[in-house]
Amino acid sequence: MSAQVYEKVALIGLGLIASSMFWGMKRGGLAGSVSGYARSAETRDIAREIGLCDTVCDSLSEVVEDADLVVLCVPVGVMGAVAAEIAPLLKPGATVTDVGSVKADVIAQVGPELPDNVHFIPAHPLAGTEHSGPRSGFAELFDNRWCLLVPVEGTDPDATAEMRRFWEGLGANVDEMDAEHHDLVLAVTSHAPHLIAYTMVGVADDLRRVTDSEVIKYSAAGFRDFTRIAASDPTMWRDVFLTNKDATLEILGRFTEELFALQRAIRQGDGDHLFDYFTRTRAIRRGIIEAGQDTDAPDFGRGARGK
Numbered sequence: 001m002s003a004q005v006y007e008k009v010a011l012i013g014l015g016l017i018a019s020s021m022f023w024g025m026k027r028g029g030l031a032g033s034v035s036g037y038a039r040s041a042e043t044r045d046i047a048r049e050i051g052l053c054d055t056v057c058d059s060l061s062e063v064v065e066d067a068d069l070v071v072l073c074v075p076v077g078v079m080g081a082v083a084a085e086i087a088p089l090l091k092p093g094a095t096v097t098d099v100g101s102v103k104a105d106v107i108a109q110v111g112p113e114l115p116d117n118v119h120f121i122p123a124h125p126l127a128g129t130e131h132s133g134p135r136s137g138f139a140e141l142f143d144n145r146w147c148l149l150v151p152v153e154g155t156d157p158d159a160t161a162e163m164r165r166f167w168e169g170l171g172a173n174v175d176e177m178d179a180e181h182h183d184l185v186l187a188v189t190s191h192a193p194h195l196i197a198y199t200m201v202g203v204a205d206d207l208r209r210v211t212d213s214e215v216i217k218y219s220a221a222g223f224r225d226f227t228r229i230a231a232s233d234p235t236m237w238r239d240v241f242l243t244n245k246d247a248t249l250e251i252l253g254r255f256t257e258e259l260f261a262l263q264r265a266i267r268q269g270d271g272d273h274l275f276d277y278f279t280r281t282r283a284i285r286r287g288i289i290e291a292g293q294d295t296d297a298p299d300f301g302r303g304a305r306g307k
């Protein structure tokens, strides 16, 4: 039985996610052919040089021509503008999806631009790295990671089922969620943590008493993790915060309250408060490990799910 899910796939924006999807599609034989478009000539040249996409196109009209699946892999702030450009060029019956880190705002941007005769199935693979650009992708990125589908009301179930098979073919575990809930969950698990990492690295940089070399030389694991996250693409993350504003502010408000409570406990020497808090948070980490949901932990994830 063929693993092919779509005859022709078009990738728009050839960065980390698009390039990982391409290599993953090749690995799994999920597409008959894959065409790709990038805005800058430099990115298109790199794509041609490294064999990223079967055809690298110089225009949006060329890339979406006859495509059965069109994947928007651009920063969330420009999804609507790209959708508006491709709308008149789409093949009737095609599926359009995106991989944006924010869903409600992207749906509000893209949905109204698309014609009624295409399926729009927003998606978000919960997998990435701090690297970006066409050279950063790899076929295994989505293996055993979640991909959340956020189908809007009235979406054709067959088109959603196809999309699910596609992401499963890329190695992901697929779930469905509504957009508002997705944005709140991601504000807690990804967006606020990124902002905290950016802030912590900024604080270290501002501390003139700690020279750059000391920060690098004596970096403990916690701070190293922050610096990795804080090296993520500025355009992408600017757009995430501007488009998931309400949920992120809600979580940051709660974070600030908790931080103040911990700050007070330290000032007052309230060891019980600190101990109880850290005991509670340790239990959460252990719960994640026991549920087999930490795919980075040694001997977990893959084995636990039998993959």
Ligand SMILES: NC(=O)C1=CN([C@@H]2O[C@H](COP(=O)(O)OP(=O)(O)OC[C@H]3O[C@@H](n4cnc5c(N)ncnc54)[C@H](O)[C@@H]3O)[C@@H](O)[C@H]2O)C=CC1
Pocket: 012, 013, 014, 015, 016, 017, 018, 038, 039, 040, 043, 073, 074, 075, 076, 078, 082, 099, 100, 101, 102, 124, 125, 126, 127, 128, 129, 130, 131, 132, 133, 134, 233, 236
């Ligand atoms: N990096 C990550 O860890 C993850 C990113 N995402 C989402 O995936 C999407 C793509 O992210 P990455 O691949 O990491 O970014 P990237 O920075 O590696 O690639 C984005 C590409 O889009 C291009 N682009 C920007 N504006 C454009 C426009 N107006 N028209 C055409 N192309 C344009 C850029 O030149 C770049 O080639 C974003 O929406 C992001 O929120 C989702 C999951 C993980």
Ligand SMILES: O=C(O)C(=O)Cc1ccc(O)cc1
Pocket: 100, 101, 125, 126, 127, 128, 129, 130, 190, 229
């Ligand atoms: O590199 C990391 O730690 C990440 O958190 C990757 C990531 C970034 C953005 C997403 O929307 C999903 C995953």
